[in-house]
Amino acid sequence: MPFAVVKLVRDERDDFFESMIRIKYILFLMVPFLLLYSCEKVIDVDLNEADPAVVIEGNLSYLEGELEVNISKTGSYFGTQPSEKVENAEVFLETATGLRINIEEKGQGVYKRKRLQVFPGETYRLTATVGETQYTAVSTLYERVQIDSLGYKYYGKNRFFDGGYHILLYFSDPPDQKNYFRVRIFKNEKLLNETSDIVVFDDSGLEGKGIQVRLQGQTFKAGDTARVEMLAIDENAWEYFTTFREMANINPGSPAPANPVSNFSNGALGYFSAWSHDTKSIVIEP
Template identity: 30%
Template sequence: MKKPLIYLFLLSFCFSSCKKIISVDTDNAPPQLVIEGKITDKLIDQQIKITKTVNYSDVNVFPKVSNATVKVTDSRGNNYVFAETSPGIYTNRMRGIAGVTYTLSVLAEGNNYSASSKMPNNVPLDSIGVINNSFFGNVRKTAAAYLVDPINETNFYHFNLYVNDILSQRFYVSNDRLTNGNQLRIQLFFKANNDNDSDELNTDDKIKVEMECIDSNIFDYWYALNEQSGRGPNQGTTPANPTSNISNNALGYFSAHTFQVLNVTVK
């Protein structure tokens, strides 16, 4: 009987020794600078927004960063100084040009940050519409963008979808790796702001689609956000900050892109 008793004792010891309290460290990280910059091919007040991250337990109200020095230069030798028009918002009225590389320089709180983006050629957004999809006998209306992808270049696209002036919470990106030179119909499934709002499109809803032709770095940024939103092919991806094209460990992005917008009403 001694031997079985010894085995029983060892077994119980193993189970008790496997118990371990795991403490998840949710210590707050130091704030990081966040830069969101866009240069489009429209003559408008181009905008660079600078904020800082907040602690894990704080309300999502991001501090604005004022008194920064913000400049943009282009590959043709032009310089643009961006003035702070409201806290953390820096603007300059200008128009970007396809094929030109734009470089952002920011001096904020004693640190320098930079990023570059080349504006691609514009690909016309031919039209937008609403199509019917059948899911297990139920019909769901879906917004769609129609365009013809050029055959002689590599293209990357980013879309924003608004329904009744509400921006969809999904991230929409596409490239032509498998569709180069084809006629494209890109479906844009709407995602409401919260669970109380409907994701369905209904008759008389107002649809607005914005299309941006972006460079490869910005495609990677939006694609990473799409993956982390749980809507990409690799659902379950561990959340992490998407790769930024801004130096010095800043978060965000700087994008030079073309811009188009079309509207339609759901029938």
């Protein structure tokens, strides 16, 4: 199973402590069915048709002051049609002071509101009403954690990755609090890891220390510009993204895994995440 490596190192450039842990490097794999062939027989794994479920993905960005919510319905397990986009839903954001803000529909299941005043340390409630059912989730917004610097190092090809430069992310973990992170990686301003290989980790055992993260899931070549966004997320969002890991570790013949843990009520899939972020860029030079 591929994974990114978090190192704490001490060298002439910094005073990071030497250690290593695995972060949750998520590979989102959809395996609808498995056929095992032999010269004697064929084994079919049966999967039941699933009823459509509401899927809500809400992201509240602190720096942009923007909330975007995408609402859809899952299709039949074996269906060929894309997910149905949910229109005419009622979507609201509620602040800690009780202020209720309407989120405007933009079409194709997208609901968006800009220029929102949101504040770190506060908890926000997102409510979406689809038909006669109301779905609610809460998320706490944390202060952004600054990226100290980016580096890179060349690694040869192995069984998991092509040869190339891997990005090294350096930051100092805030002390006296539990922190959860998600990392987005861009190559020449193209996002590389949105759904297929989400990177999330926490600071267990590393609180208040200097941390180096080797982002080995993506490779770069000389002349590329790498940009890294490090999002400070809350535990609910972290749990949602890390449970994707279970879907990547399905053994042949095992029951289908449970859905990723959602923070929405009434059986909706998806997540609501309020987050702040820091970003830095670096040009790969040979």
